[in-house]
Amino acid sequence: MDPNQTLFSVVTLMPQEDPSLDRIQVYNVCIQQPLKLISDGLWAHENLIPSKSSYTMLEMQILVIFFITQSFHFLLKRLGFPYLASQVLAGFLLGPSIPTGPLEAYKKMLFPFGSPDILNTISSFGYTFYLFLNSVQMDFNLITKTGKKAWVIALLNMFTPIILAGGVFVQSFNPLWTSTLGQKEADDLSVITISQSGCSFAVIACMLNELGVINSELGRLALSTAFINDLTGGMMAGLGTAFVTSVSQGYLMVARNLFLFFVYLTMIPLVGHPVMKWMVRSTPEGRPVRRIYIVAIVFVLFILSHIAKYFNQPFMSGAVILGLTVPPGPPLGSELVDRMELISTWFLSPLFVTCCAMKIDLTICGPPKFVLAVAFIIAITHVIRQAQIVAICQYCKIPARDGFCLALILSCKGIVDICSYILLFDGTQQSPTVVAVMVISVLVLGTTSRVGVKSLYDPSRKYAGYQKRNIMNLKKNSExxxxxxxxxxxxxxxxxxxxxxxxxxxxxxxxxxxxxxxxxxxxxxxxxxxxxxxxxxxxxxxxxxxxxxxxxxxxxxxxxxxxxxxxxxxxxxxxxxxxxxxxxxxxxxxxxxxxxxxxxxxxxxxxxxxxxxxxxxxxxxxxxxxxxxxxxxxxxxxxxxxxxxxxxxxxxxxxxxxxxxxxxxxxxxxxxxxxxxxxxxxxxxxxxxxxxxxxxxxxxxxxxxxxxxxxxxxxxxxxxxxxxxxxxxxxxxxxxxxxxxxxxxxxxxxxxxxxxxxxxxxxxxxxxxxxxxxxxxxxxxxxxxxxxxxxxxxxx
Structure with a gap:
């Protein structure tokens, strides 16, 4: 297979005229029409070039990614590493992060110019469905049932690290960071505290389910806290995205995008929830939801994802809002999960994580001082988060061990966090060094959280028979x-x-x-x-x-x-x-x-x-x-x-x-x-x-x-x-x-x-x-x- 024979017949890197756009590379490409989708097969007498067949290359890439991911997971799961770590390591191996010596030529043959874009596009559909299904499984009514304890922990867990880590350690020492690292690098540190202060409900729920503590007392508190934290973080991210991406075009454009975002945020539930309630009412009890309803919801999901770009919101924002609108549980919510979970959660989403990790180049992570500064800000943010959670739990008479386990749970990072960092990378909102260190931190936090909670928290210990609770020891005529x-x-x-x-x-x-x-x-x-x-x-x-x-x-x-x-x-x-x-x-x-x-x-x-x-x-x-x-x-x-x-x-x-x-x-x-x-x-x-x-x-x-x-x-x-x-x-x-x-x-x-x-x-x-x-x-x-x-x- 010739690595030069790709979907595009001529590929030429053009010189960059604007030095400020050093991360943007411009290519001059020529496309041979019509595009060849399927190979002629092994027995073809001519044109046996798999790299010029887009579908054949896609199949080969998917097979290799899953083989490497499963190989890593076979070894790492015995050490307590989550499946996410294997997906990210597979991306590092197939990308530029891990040099493979003589195998580099085979990597170029497997991922020739143009083919990763096809894989990214298809797998991004899987990630959209993944966010949609996780939002479907959320119960929005949980916000009205959550007690004061979860509200206090969630809000302080979100804003205290931003104020202390961002205000004290970043802004107060901004002249020092600027003189040591440079103005652009110092500005990058401010965003890190915000990105590290949130937590994803989907990631927390998945972790608790894996550890078997999702319906324990600690698990329920963690879910309620993560739900509020995730909603608050999502609102802040939406508002921040609308502002940051529009401020260069003037405040009139900022006001327009913010207005459209609020309309988008309110109209989907106002229109969608009654329609879906009607779908549930029109479904006979014990019968599955009609297929046309599922198709209609998926169609609306794609339309909403497309509309979001007109006011500078990411494509997955529509998936999250529409998912929260779906009534959870049977018949509609469970039917959507049953039909889509396999293809999205277990097939396309892992591909998307690996594709995201392939974009990172750990070999050019920048000056060591900057790497250490980024790692320090991430570490101090999580130390503040965990310390305040333990302190709040002590005030609420929660045992110290359970409080520390709750802090570990809410510090867990996963697939949603990695994909968010890569979206910042794709939008050139963060430098490659910052994104690389944050992705590494996801692996560290995701693994240590699981190992720590599994070793420290045992929900069955409270059932120990310290008191006689049997019929023999009941007094006569007692209830x-x-x-x-x-x-x-x-x-x-x-x-x-x-x-x-x-x-x-x-x-x-x-x-x-x-x-x-x-x-x-x-x-x-x-x-x-x-x-x-x-x-x-x-x-x-x-x-x-x-x-x-x-x-x-x-x-x-x-x-x-x-x-x-x-x-x-x-x-x-x-x-x-x-x-x-x-x-x-x-x-x-x-x-x-x-x-x-x-x-x-x-x-x-x-x-x-x-x-x-x-x-x-x-x-x-x-x-x-x-x-x-x-x-x-x-x-x-x-x-x-x-x-x-x-x-x-x-x-x-x-x-x-x-x-x-x-x-x-x-x-x-x-x-x-x-x-x-x-x-x-x-x-x-x-x-x-x-x-x-x-x-x-x-x-x-x-x-x-x-x-x-x-x-x-x-x-x-x-x-x-x-x-x-x-x-x-x-x-x-x-x-x-x-x-x-x-x-x-x-x-x-x-x-x-x-x-x-x-x-x-x-x-x-x-x-x-x-x-x-x-x-x-x-x-x-x-x-x-x-x-x-x-x-x-x-x-x-």
Whole structure:
């Protein structure tokens, strides 16, 4: 391949007459018409010159960029570097920043004159869509829900570094900077503090999602702060761009561009939001948005990007404003994200970052004094930002470690920042040296922020069992606090049946917090709604209408003895367990009830199996701040009974004792019948400490304190695991409504020896797994209980 054979037949560099325009190079080119788009292929007899075929060169460039990027990422991800670092390093390698010796000729062949422009143009579409989709996922209503803490942190985080770093370290020492560096270089320092004082909501949300802390308390505060900071910075950037690019043409042009910018900023939401609301209303519930609506929105996006240039705004400003106008979440927001995310976020945007990095030449970074000055201003700006965030967090009684993690999060830089710096470079608003140092700072800040937060912040540490939050340690006749989780409508009736069997009375009160768990789609910010508060404010769409009605009726039917609060949590599937554990911690719950992930038909066949629910159950079992019960239902029918027949299978251990404590509360209603089956090994040692505790807990149901009319106690001697299976089969066939067992987490005995190898669902334990097996042919609901874990568990 001849590097001189390109899309243009003659390329000549013209002499520059104006020395002040040293960065602008003028070429004289001749274009051969018609342009050749596609190569004749490997078997062509003539004109086999791929570099003269624009589409062929584009394919080769994309393949090489992705190969180099993935190679870098394969090595760097093990050291904690983000994917962005690999994209930038690929740009440095393919550009002039990293000399490659004998391979330089191949770089010129791969990127001949004219071909990078095509790659830049196509990838810039991807970046436009990337900004649009990230704006779609923002919830503009978040600005009205954000507390004073986030507003104070965001505004001070924006303006304090500009005032201190820009005013004190730059303007106050301007004569020193001018004499040391020169007038032009000293003027460049003023812009650096402004560019470093902001943060991008898209970058922060992506980082928090990667680290798995987006719906933690710290993550929610960081998102709210970043949202306000990003909006403020965007407004300042728009106004600054309109002023700086027009001031040379007179103040009349400045006033014109500012006026048009305000019209642009206000008319898009005023016109677009009602139209998109109409699109949502015209879409039947549960159905996807019509394709014509998606095409229309994309068409308007391109038109708005084109209009922005008439008042000197960047092409992506229309994408951001239009994206904020789209109602987040389903059906419209989620449909846009589903259709465009792959091509924009994972394909074209990485290409755009690499193309941006290819424009930087680190080999001509300018005088070392200027490089050090730029690095110093960037460093001092971030030191001021982080110090003030930590100070504000200390004043707000936020732990010092969490405050430092928040400072690291808000200092994170990413793709949006790199592309903003390159746009300044393209517009000759910043020198190559300043842009090169700022791009390097993005890599340093992006990496250190992720590594620092990952090593310092563990949201699961607050779930450590320092307090006894289980049913065994409740005082007699004290209220039972339950957190019940619902994923699907079919779960509601089974949860209600469980609450019925709890038999709430004035002497045995029940407080239940029902949490509807939904997957976060088409938005960045997780949502947590308390529907009892929502009914007063009416500020949030009603996501769980049927749930609210069912449990309001339950509370009305048990007036004075039961309280039912309903909530909706919308988060990424991998992080929903944080919402469950947070609610249980805040409400001081004694037990969390989780639905099992398998649903059976009336004939005992598996109807559906949701591994996302199973993964959530495992995470809650590991981290929960209280006891947990997994509710297994073989039947989809509603019981609605006033009395229940309940069996309790007791083998011994903490989990079985917790299950027994719950069974005793069931038996407090004399209409319920409780049957306690204790399985005892022939080698049972009654002097063993665990066995002594078991005997003490069983004294009441054994009749040691007097005959209990509605409780039947039976003791079964077991020789081996096969007898355990047979006795469980007898229990399963006895037509109980509920069967309660302990998970027996970490407990092994002769009665279950060997059965562990056949356990299919480890979260149910050996006994629970046997009872849930279709071979048992039981219609009873099975509740598997695990007592609160008192040791600190690290997050996976």
């Amino acid at each position: 039972l606090r339950v957190v019940a989780c619902v994923h699907k409508p079919s779960h509601m009736i089974h949860i209600k049946n469980f609450l019925q069997v709890c038999s709430p009375t004035l002497d045995n009160p029940l407080v239940v917090d029902v949490l509807h768990l939904m997957e976060l789609i088409g938005r960045s910010s997780p949502i947590f709604i308390a529907h009892r508060l929502q009914q007063k404010t009416q500020s949030t769409p009603n996501y769980s209408g049927e749930l609210i009605v069912i449990f309001d009726l339950f509370e009305r039917d048990h007036a004075g003895s039961a309280t039912a609060n309903t909530y909706t949590a919308i988060s990424p599937v991998s992080l929903l367990h944080e919402d469950v554990c947070n609610l249980a911690l805040d409400k001081m719950a004694s037990i969390i009830i989780l639905p099992f992930h398998v649903r059976w038909t009336e004939k005992g066949l598996i109807e559906s199996e949701d591994n996302k629910i199973r993964s959530l159950n495992h995470k809650v079992l590991e981290r929960a701040p209280c006891s947990i019960g997994i509710l297994v239902n073989h039947s989809s029918s509603s019981q609605n009974s006033v009395s229940y027949k309940v069996a309790m299978v007791f083998l011994g251990g903490p989990d079985d004792r917790e299950a027994l404590a719950l069974a005793k509360r069931f038996a407090s209603n004399l209409d319920n019948k409780l049957f306690v089956y204790r399985f005892v090994s022939h080698e049972h040692d009654s002097t063993n400490w665990e066995n002594m505790i078991d005997n003490e807990e069983l004294r009441e149901v054994r009749g040691a304190f007097g005959k209990v009319e509605n409780v039947t106690y039976e003791e079964k001697s077991i020789d081996d695991a096969s007898q355990t299976t047979e006795l469980l089969r007898d229990v399963a066939n006895s037509k109980f409504d509920f069967i309660i067992v302990g998970r027996r987490n970490g407990v092994k005995s002769e009665m279950t020896a060997g059965l562990e190898n056949w356990t299919e669902y480890t979260e149910l334990g050996v006994i629970g797994d046997l009872l849930a097996s279709p071979d048992m042919e039981t219609k009873a609901s099975i509740l598997v209980v695990q007592q609160q874990q008192t040791k600190v568990l690290t997050a996976s």
